[in-house]
Amino acid sequence: MTESLSLAVAAVLGYLLGAIPFGLLLTRAAGLGDIRAIGSGNIGATNVLRTGRRGLAAATLALDGAKGAAAVLIGVQLSGGTGCIVAGIAVTLGHMFPAWLNFRGGKGVATGLGVLLAAAPAAGLASALVWLTVAAATRISSAGALAASAAAPLLAWLASGRAAALLALIVAVLIWWRHAGNIARLLAGTEPRIGTRR
Numbered sequence: 001m002t003e004s005l006s007l008a009v010a011a012v013l014g015y016l017l018g019a020i021p022f023g024l025l026l027t028r029a030a031g032l033g034d035i036r037a038i039g040s041g042n043i044g045a046t047n048v049l050r051t052g053r054r055g056l057a058a059a060t061l062a063l064d065g066a067k068g069a070a071a072v073l074i075g076v077q078l079s080g081g082t083g084c085i086v087a088g089i090a091v092t093l094g095h096m097f098p099a100w101l102n103f104r105g106g107k108g109v110a111t112g113l114g115v116l117l118a119a120a121p122a123a124g125l126a127s128a129l130v131w132l133t134v135a136a137a138t139r140i141s142s143a144g145a146l147a148a149s150a151a152a153p154l155l156a157w158l159a160s161g162r163a164a165a166l167l168a169l170i171v172a173v174l175i176w177w178r179h180a181g182n183i184a185r186l187l188a189g190t191e192p193r194i195g196t197r198r
Helices: 002-016 022-029 043-049 054-096 110-119 120-137 141-160 162-178 180-187
Strands: none
Touching: 002 054, 022 043, 022 054, 043 054, 054 110, 054 120, 054 162, 110 141, 110 162, 120 141, 141 162, 141 180, 162 180
């Protein structure tokens, strides 16, 4: 397989993995209907938590992270470091913009963390710690996510070098872009706290 074909396969497989809407599938299987009809309308773990089903939210978080990690590992096998970057970006975009949900997906936090954990494990663990610490301190999920993604490029550079840092930076930019509304609410002091149903 040529390099360009390997990268194309990594991109396609990454996108398809990312586009699996685990939050939507799990809540429907649990008889809770369409997760997009409650709270923020998002398909991610934070909105699943608004159903009151912590187990489903945890499963969504784990599965969304796992698909990010799986895509990166596939990309590495197909085309080394470049495949890692291509697959990592593609899986994040797939989660955010799944074709079968009219390109309205999640915000990429758990998937992005899974990408980082696979690409630069030490940086991924440190980023997860930032996420948990800030979220626990503020009781605001988006604050933790934004802090963790902002720290991720530096953590990745320190732990694994420039290639991992570049991947972390691109994923962070995508996450911050998808959180534009959250950032506006954080600045206005109206962002809902963890556990609320808004």
